[in-house]
Amino acid sequence: MLHEFSLLATKQMAEPLSDFLMEHGAYSVSIEDADADTDQEKPIFGEPGTELDDFAWDRSLLKVLCPDDFNIKAVVELSAQELGIETPTIENVVEVPNNDWVRITQAQFTPTRIAGDLWIVPSWHEPPNPDAVNIRLDPGVAFGTGTHPTTRLCLEWLHDHSLSGKSVLDYGCGSGILAVAAKKLGASEVLGTDIDPQAIEAANYNAEVNQADAHFYLPEQMPEGKFDVVVANILSNPLRILAPALLGRVKSGGHLVLSGILERQADELIEVYRSYRPDSPLSVWKSMDGWICLAGQIA
Structure with a gap:
């Protein structure tokens, strides 16, 4: 006791x-x-x-x-x-x-259907549908297990848009869940970056477990280049600061997807990005439990 x-x-x-x-x-x-x-x-x-x-x-x-x-x-x-x-x-x-706290903790995380045939499945569970797009993921030190509304919104956007043959950058990758999902949903090239070395380690591990060919870098090691899709699930203040960097990573005609934003912060953040690129407006794609996902096509 x-x-x-x-x-x-x-x-x-x-x-x-x-x-x-x-x-x-x-x-x-x-x-x-x-x-x-x-x-x-x-x-x-x-x-x-x-x-x-x-x-x-x-x-x-x-x-x-x-x-x-x-x-x-x-x-x-x-x-x-x-x-x-x-x-x-x-x-x-x-x-x-x-008590067996490991078993109790594991019981809190069950397979979660995100959208269509996209599932998040903890390693101690068998996938409900082996033929679905199953992302095997364990809760760890890096944020992003698929259960938080901000992560789910980004996952839903990736699921609902064709990624076949496209390049994707997961900016602030955390556990790497968005990068892994993008690769399993058909993206041809997937990179991720994060300021936390532990996040890079976790993301590489999760990519390996899921047999997803995605690569992760600390910011100073990140290769140059632009992407068809840039997704950033962070918080509103970092997203404001990172606006020029994120916009600069999107190919002409590509998509920028932002989450980690409260509903009351949406208009302000839209204006920030519009101030840098007036011809490439963002708009609210979807909301969930008080959080929103902004998305737009960059001219």
């Missing part, structure tokens, strides 16, 4: 106390806003590009997962002595059963 202790910590205590607990045998420590769902709740994570004055909560709640023989009282008292802080308050303790 495991135990999860809840400790109340000040802004200054939270990080060093978390490190101390892990060094002394805690399995994991998560930090939450102790004032969540109250008038004192404080946002510290914003969309990229937003400015925040502080990146710590005034009061934090540390959720500490420990083995059964972990002496939490002794450890917090020792932390006060060694860190020179007030002894943390133990707010709560709950027992956590030793």
Whole structure:
């Protein structure tokens, strides 16, 4: 049996106390806003590009997962002595059963039909239809398992447009799911790029598992060239900044597909791209759960 202790910590205590607990045998420590769902709740994570004055909560709640023989009282008292802080308050303790968390987590991810015969199938499941376009994918560190509306919108666009013989660039590839889908849907050449080396590693792995001839690069290694389709599932602020770069990667007559955009951000982003290429307007292709996909043919 495991135990999860809840400790109340000040802004200054939270990080060093978390490190101390892990060094002394805690399995994991998560930090939450102790004032969540109250008038004192404080946002510290914003969309990229937003400015925040502080990146710590005034009061934090540390959720500490420990083995059964972990002496939490002794450890917090020792932390006060060694860190020179007030002894943390133990707010709560709950027992956590030793479940098979891998099996429980896997049960949350089942085969998902995206559109037509396009499916996302976790590796621990058999494809419902072996003859369909099945993308085998495991949840990992890189964003993009096909379940989020922004990813689904891009996948649906790729499915609904003929890619036969076309080149595709997946900009901000994450897990590589869009690149893999493009290749399995008939694209002749598929490249992807991401700033995160772990994403490149995950994308290469997923391409190999799916026997998809797609290649992934860090930005500084990305080859020159233009593509018939450029798809970018990022967030609105990076998409604003990247507008010239993305437009510059699309062949004349090619398509630009953007997602990671909230409905309220659509008009602004359309105007940003129009300011660079007035003759190549984007428009809302489809929306889902408050998110939208912009697409347009570049003159």
